[in-house]
Amino acid sequence: MVILKNVGLQTILFFETPVDLFARVFSELKPRTVVPSVRVEFCKFANANSFVRWDEDGLRFRITDVLEGAPAQILEALAYILLSKLFRRPAPKLHAERYRRYLNRKEMRRSLQLVKQMRGRKFVSGPRGECYDLEAIFEQLNARYFHSLLARPQLGWSRARSRTMLGHYDPSHNAIILSRFLDRPNIPPLAVEYVLFHEMLHLRFPVEHRGARRCVHTRAFKQAEREFRDLRAARELLKKICAADAR
Numbered sequence: 001m002v003i004l005k006n007v008g009l010q011t012i013l014f015f016e017t018p019v020d021l022f023a024r025v026f027s028e029l030k031p032r033t034v035v036p037s038v039r040v041e042f043c044k045f046a047n048a049n050s051f052v053r054w055d056e057d058g059l060r061f062r063i064t065d066v067l068e069g070a071p072a073q074i075l076e077a078l079a080y081i082l083l084s085k086l087f088r089r090p091a092p093k094l095h096a097e098r099y100r101r102y103l104n105r106k107e108m109r110r111s112l113q114l115v116k117q118m119r120g121r122k123f124v125s126g127p128r129g130e131c132y133d134l135e136a137i138f139e140q141l142n143a144r145y146f147h148s149l150l151a152r153p154q155l156g157w158s159r160a161r162s163r164t165m166l167g168h169y170d171p172s173h174n175a176i177i178l179s180r181f182l183d184r185p186n187i188p189p190l191a192v193e194y195v196l197f198h199e200m201l202h203l204r205f206p207v208e209h210r211g212a213r214r215c216v217h218t219r220a221f222k223q224a225e226r227e228f229r230d231l232r233a234a235r236e237l238l239k240k241i242c243a244a245d246a247r
């Protein structure tokens with residue numbers, strides 16, 4: 001299918017539709033395979049993820065709608081990325097880089113954050129757990145390491161007792177969430193304090209973007225983290241706790 005678009009009186013431009021574009025990339029990657037029927041849908045996801053599925057009904061691309069008005073070059077890059085993933089090969093560097101760079105642009109980051117805020121349902125329990133009250137610990141740490149200058153975000157415990165993700169800071173909801181795994185009597189306060197402190201540093205030192213690169217733990221972040229009392233003991237403790245529970 002080709003869209004004809006009238007521009008002015010005489011000029012007719014031929015545009016490639018998303019369906020044509022994805023089909024073309026398919027035949028470039030699999031030149032000897034007959035191109036299956038292609039469907040492309042733009043979906044209201046809460047993030048920038050996009051998906052492809054290939055079954056008896058053909059190829060079905062589900063693309064985040066934040067890319068709906070994106071330049072053809074970017075959709076093309078995404079087509080290479082998704083199809084390469086489907087064929088289990090690395091995406092061509094040019095396209096991977098182009099796509100990452102586009103998503104990393106300031107306006108794009110802002111609109112993704114908005115989309116996430118509005119569509120993503122974030123579960124934030126209260127700060128008071130069964131053993132630990134995150135609000136009280138936050139204020140202690142705030143006084144001790146931040147001159148009480150850090151504005152308190154939402155604080156809560158995760159629903160799942162994850163041992164691998166002990167805490168995270170979610171900037172789009174301005175929330176620090178600790179794993180419920182830590183809210184237990186056999187977990188020493190130092191462990192909870194350290195994980196919360198680390199997430200508070202994420203609040204204090206936002207992610208830095210340099211071109212396509214993201215720097216999460218910046219130099220300033222790491223330097224500030226070293227001020228934590230018993231940093232080494234705290235890290236050892238976490239390692240031990242996680243290892244013990246795994247058995």
Ligand SMILES: [Zn+2]
Pocket residue numbers: 198202216217
């Ligand atoms: Zn971190």
